[in-house]
Every structure is written in structure tokens, then in C-alpha cells.
Amino acid sequence: MNVSQLEQELLQHVPRVDAEVWDRVGMIVGHPDDEVCGIAIALDACLETIQAAAAQHANVLLTHHPLYIDTPTQFVPQCRHASSAGSALCMAVQLGISVISLHTNLDRSREVRERMAGLLGLEAISSLEFPLDPGRNGFGTLAQTTPISIAELTAHxxxxxxxxxxxxxxxxxxxTHIAYMGGSLGHLEDMLAATPAELIITGEASYHVLQDLHYRGIDAILLGHDCSEMPFVNILQDMALSIVEDIPVVTIQGSKQWWTYQGV
Incomplete structure (x- = not known):
């Protein structure tokens, strides 16, 4: 199987049409005709994960987050005065790593909806984007549970x-009604408010969005953007393993990139 064939198989699982129009999905850099000799899977496409893929003798890096959304102005080796995205692309070319990313098309998938609800011990009802059409792919997860306090849910x-x-x-x-949205909630508060959700579990959201939601009866648990999507690595791993045979598939489990001060 070559890299182009792998890309097409992955996009059968999470179609490009499900991605946002501004998004970068599929192969951003690489060699379409190269035979796939190994696949490394990570949340982020960045300098660290490209190096890790090469160290694992993988020539494909499969990620959720793409190398970039806005095209960098320079593609030069890592330095203080150039964006890390441009440097990462430069490194991928040097090391012969093809980078494939499944971003907002994965966010909208049934796999994410059901897996994330399952991790929380919940059963998904629908997406947040299309709460009246459970069979349709869409952003986020809406789930129902027996009554639980916010404190208990936060601990879990x-x-x-x-x-x-x-x-x-x-x-x-x-x-009793819980929503999940991986990564950033952005400005999707109206979409969320159109559902029965009483609380949203997400990675991050702005102060003013959270304040607005609170006054509208929707509270929030913020996990950190990366932490909220770490399970996506396992979803991508399962997807890759369902496609390839006799090709090594490894995961790069990145560490949390931030910490919380506990002194006050």
C-alpha cells in the first residue's frame, strides 16, 4: 500500500466533505507514491512527533491536528524567528515523512461521538450539531445520564x-444531560444552547463564552485542549489497523504541554 492509497482509505472512514471549508485534512506534505513502511500516530503534527515517527522507522505520521491552518511564510529549520509549523514541514521533507491529518472531519465522526461517550460511561444520543438527527455526523456529543452532581462528574x-x-x-x-466537545468550543454556544445540555465537557473556551453559557443554564468542565482529545490517538490507531496488514502501527503518546499551579 502506498501513501496515497492509505490516505484515500482513511478518508473513506472520515470523508473530506465532513471537514470545515477552512480546514487542512488529508496529506499536507509527503510522497504519495512511497510504499508505507510504518505508521506513527499522534495528536499533533509538530517537530517532536515528526522526529519520533522517524525514530520509530515510520514514514507516515497520522495525526488529528494538522501541521498548520494558515500557511507559514517560511519553511526553514527550527529557529526562534520562524514558525514551528514551517520548520516541522521542512523537517518532514528532510526525513521523508508523509503527514496525514484528520481534523474536523474526525471531530464530526460517529467514532468520536460514541468513543468519548463510552469513556465517560455514557451513551451518546446524538451530535450537538444535529440533535434531532442522531444518524447524521456532526460536532460534539449529547448524552443523558442518571442525576449526577457537577462535583462527582468532575472527579470522574x-x-x-x-x-x-x-x-x-x-x-x-x-x-442529567451532558455534552462533550473535543478541543475548543470556539463560538458554538448557540449550537450548544439549542440542545438540552446542562453542562459541556470540552478542552477550552473563552471567558465570555463560558459566562454567557452559565447565565443560560449551561456549566462547563474544561480539560485542556490536548487532554480533551488524547483519546483520539487510539481512535486513529484503530482506524489505521483496520486498513493495513503487516505494516507496523505505533502511537506517540504526547505528554501534557502545560501544568497547573496548586499553591493557592
Missing amino acids: TAQVFQTEPRVWGNPERSI
Whole structure:
């Protein structure tokens, strides 16, 4: 199987049409005709994961986050005065690594919806984007549960995602409808408010969006962008293993890139 064939098989699972129009999905850099000799899977396409892929003798790096959204102005080796995305692309070319990313098309997939609900011990009802059409791919997950307090849900979520969440809302508030949105909530508050969700588990959101949602009856558990999507690496691994035979598939489990001060 060559790199182009692998890309097409992956896009059968999560079609390009499901991605946002501004997104960078599929192969951003690489050699379409190269035979795939190994696949490394990571959350981010960056200098560190490209080096790790080469160290694992993989010539394909499969990620959720693409190398870039806005095209860098320079593609030069790593230095302080050039973007790391341009330097990472330069390194990928030097090392012969093809980079394939499945970003917002993966975000909209049934695989993400069901896997993330399952990790939390919930059953997905629908996406957040199309709550009245459960069979349709869409952003986020809407799930229902027996009554649980925000404090209890936060403790469970912290254990599942191995992080220290920031929380909006009364810890004692009891909720039954929970939403999940990996990465950044962005400005999707109106989409969220159109569902029965009482709380959103997400990676990050702005102060003003969170304040607005709180006043509209929707609280939030913030995991950190990367932590909220770490399970996507395993989803991509399963996808790759369903496609290839006799080709090594390895995961690069990145460490959390930030820390929380506990002194106050």
C-alpha cells in the first residue's frame, strides 16, 4: 500500500466533505507514491512527533491536528524567528515523512461521538450539531445520564482524562444531560444552547463564552485542549489497523504541554 492509497482509505472512514471549508485534512506534505513502511500516530503534527515517527522507522505520521491552518511564510529549520509549523514541514521533507491529518472531519465522526461517550460511561444520543438527527455526523456529543452532581462528574472526568479540570458551575448542582466537545468550543454556544445540555465537557473556551453559557443554564468542565482529545490517538490507531496488514502501527503518546499551579 502506498501513501496515497492509505490516505484515500482513511478518508473513506472520515470523508473530506465532513471537514470545515477552512480546514487542512488529508496529506499536507509527503510522497504519495512511497510504499508505507510504518505508521506513527499522534495528536499533533509538530517537530517532536515528526522526529519520533522517524525514530520509530515510520514514514507516515497520522495525526488529528494538522501541521498548520494558515500557511507559514517560511519553511526553514527550527529557529526562534520562524514558525514551528514551517520548520516541522521542512523537517518532514528532510526525513521523508508523509503527514496525514484528520481534523474536523474526525471531530464530526460517529467514532468520536460514541468513543468519548463510552469513556465517560455514557451513551451518546446524538451530535450537538444535529440533535434531532442522531444518524447524521456532526460536532460534539449529547448524552443523558442518571442525576449526577457537577462535583462527582468532575472527579470522574479528571480520572478518565488524567488532568486537572477548571470548572464553571455550582459543584452541588445535579444534571442529567451532558455534552462533550473535543478541543475548543470556539463560538458554538448557540449550537450548544439549542440542545438540552446542562453542562459541556470540552478542552477550552473563552471567558465570555463560558459566562454567557452559565447565565443560560449551561456549566462547563474544561480539560485542556490536548487532554480533551488524547483519546483520539487510539481512535486513529484503530482506524489505521483496520486498513493495513503487516505494516507496523505505533502511537506517540504526547505528554501534557502545560501544568497547573496548586499553591493557592
